[in-house]
Amino acid sequence: MMRSALFIPCANPKAMAKAATLACDALIFDLEDAVGDSERDGALARLAETLAGDFVARTVLVRIHPQYLGGIHKALSGLRIDGLVIPKVNGVADITGVAHVWPDMPLWAMIETAQGVANLAEIATAGVKGLIAGPNDLRKDLRSRSMKDRADILFALSQIVLYGRANGLSVLDGVYNAFRDEAGFAAECEQGRSLGFDGKTLIHPAQIAACEVAFSPSEAEVGWAKAVVAAFEGSAAGVVSVNGEMVERLHLAQAHWILKS
Numbered sequence: 167m168m169r170s171a172l173f174i175p176c177a178n179p180k181a182m183a184k185a186a187t188l189a190c191d192a193l194i195f196d197l198e199d200a201v202g203d204s205e206r207d208g209a210l211a212r213l214a215e216t217l218a219g220d221f222v223a224r225t226v227l228v229r230i231h232p233q234y235l236g237g238i239h240k241a242l243s244g245l246r247i248d249g250l251v252i253p254k255v256n257g258v259a260d261i262t263g264v265a266h267v268w269p270d271m272p273l274w275a276m277i278e279t280a281q282g283v284a285n286l287a288e289i290a291t292a293g294v295k296g297l298i299a300g301p302n303d304l305r306k307d308l309r310s311r312s313m314k315d316r317a318d319i320l321f322a323l324s325q326i327v328l329y330g331r332a333n334g335l336s337v338l339d340g341v342y343n344a345f346r347d348e349a350g351f352a353a354e355c356e357q358g359r360s361l362g363f364d365g366k367t368l369i370h371p372a373q374i375a376a377c378e379v380a381f382s383p384s385e386a387e388v389g390w391a392k393a394v395v396a397a398f399e400g401s402a403a404g405v406v407s408v409n410g411e412m413v414e415r416l417h418l419a420q421a422h423w424i425l426k427s
């Protein structure tokens with residue numbers, strides 16, 4: 167399960183000091199956009215030091231800057247990293263280039279350019295473990311304006327889910343920039359969950375709790391799942407009725423998935 171994945175800017179000593187204790191599903195240590203050019207060496211050294219410690223989060227990812235991959239590999243190889251996040255993936259070459267330098271490392275592709283969306287079919291079959299939406303870069307590339315309910319990038323979000331699911335990959339929604347806007351964030355989590363995303367990338371620790379609630383089954387979903395399992399118990403029927411609704415065996419599989427989540 168990866169419901170919540172928090173970006174930690176490696177150039178920020180206070181944020182890095184908090185990383186070990188943050189109770190999100192995944193941490194994404196960022197060496198790309200959250201690090202200024204003059205901060206690069208210090209950020210990398212701080213990350214190497216931090217990765218030597220333990221974390222409450224189950225999964226530790228590093229978002230690389232492809233331009234500096236050689237130095238990043240040299241500084242971090244042998245340290246605990248569960249996967250690399252590749253930003254601005256336009257096509258398969260962006261993935262094979264990283265895999266060549268860092269073989270056997272699980273890779274995640276950020277889909278945040280027009281080319282990335284257009285080439286999703288090849289990116290999703292290039293051996294990556296997951297896809298991550300990047301709404302900020304995507305809007306920049308598309309020259310779109312942020313619209314209500316993300317109407318301007320909805321097609322891309324749905325394509326990310328579609329190609330991810332078709333290839334058995336994890337799919338994470340993009341960040342919500344207004345980190346003090348709790349209601350707006352909750353609504354966007356709800357939308358991401360409804361679109362089919364497994365979880366969401368975050369920029370602030372205050373977003374973790376609400377995100378985990380949104381991407382976990384609701385009480386109503388658990389109630390429905392239990393009722394479906396009960397309805398099929400000891401029954402050989404292909405279809406039954408639960409609370410006035412048709413339920414088929416495909417719903418039983420869905421119910422088991424909800425109860426397992």
Ligand SMILES: CC(C)(COP(=O)(O)OP(=O)(O)OC[C@H]1O[C@@H](n2cnc3c(N)ncnc32)[C@H](O)[C@@H]1OP(=O)(O)O)[C@@H](O)C(=O)NCCC(=O)NCCSC(=O)C[C@H](O)C(=O)O
Pocket residue numbers: 172173174175178180181182184185196199200278299300301302303304340341345368369370371
């Ligand atoms: C957005 C922020 C710059 C806000 O920071 P700040 O004003 O310092 O917030 P607070 O005062 O509320 O912070 C309270 C304390 O929490 C720590 N903190 C804040 N954010 C994080 C974090 N992400 N991880 C760990 N700790 C964090 C602060 O240091 C404060 O500590 P203390 O003073 O000791 O109490 C900031 O939240 C931030 O930088 N967020 C992450 C930004 C980032 O990583 N950006 C890159 C990834 S997002 C992206 O690239 C999108 C994608 O690619 C796309 O295209 O869409």
Ligand SMILES: [Mg+2]
Pocket residue numbers: 199253278300302303
């Ligand atoms: Mg981006």
